[in-house]
Amino acid sequence: MHQTTATATVGSHVAVCPFPFSSHAALLLPIIHRLALSSPTTVFSFFSTPQSNKTLSSTCKHYLSQPNVRALDVADGVPEGYVFTGKHQEDIELFMKAGPVNLKKAVDTAVAETGRKVSCVLSDAFLWFVADIAKELDVPWVACWASGLNSLSAHVYTDLIRERIGN
Template identity: 50%
Template sequence: MHVAVLAFPFGSHALSLVDLMLKLARVAQETRFSFLNTEKSNSSIFLAARVTLPDNIKAYIVADGVPLNRVFSGDPIERVELFIKEAPENFKTAMDMAVAETGRKISCLITDAFLSFAGSIAENLSIPWIPVWTPVPHSLSAHIYNDMIRQRYAQFSYS
């Protein structure tokens, strides 16, 4: 079995997935886990946090979607938007690399729930997709009902 774990590299999302993956890898030692994440996030997790990976886990680099020589506007969402725009293709490229290196087809996707495109990837591969929501439950409600909240309260002026 080969499980690809796709991380959302912002905030503590990736670290929560690493924690889950480490627990799964300990009990499923015959399963190969490929952790796909950006270089910056992987460095933060595996170097700075000194997380040691067991033999059945390998981290792979996913391009962050930032064009070369990009000058940022200062908007903190800009990096996230660039990442999300390119993420489906960038993750597919990294998954192909993991398959080529291991010689094992991916048999399951575990992803951050923010990476909703992973459902289509899993469907195309005819494999299970397990989206994981790592933040607290009430934040999930805020995300699910975000549009409704904006529409309902847009009529109020705060000036």
């Protein structure tokens, strides 16, 4: 028997994990909004840092207005009392180091709050560790690249660029 889209998605729960820096989360949010409109019985848990979610709630409020889209905070990885040294991208390094544990903890909390197991994980391709979370949950991982192709190429060829040009 063929299931309709509506019945196939009842009770679905998509964990959305954007890279919380620069414009990454803001680029992913309109995609999630469209998916949420087309699948109103699916819950979309949008995990980002408190600072990122605060910015999105003021600049992208419309995309968070769907009742089935929930913006949830993930710890930013900055230890309590930590004093930044001024090192370039220090905040990103702290987030990426703590990200696997903090994101898994946030996903577990969302599952408990909604009563729905995660059925798919969608993330920014920057967050490579989300593939491990999806594997642990035994659900599909969809990696998205919302930025331009030139930046993708630069990331793919970073080692070659550094080898030929330098840091």
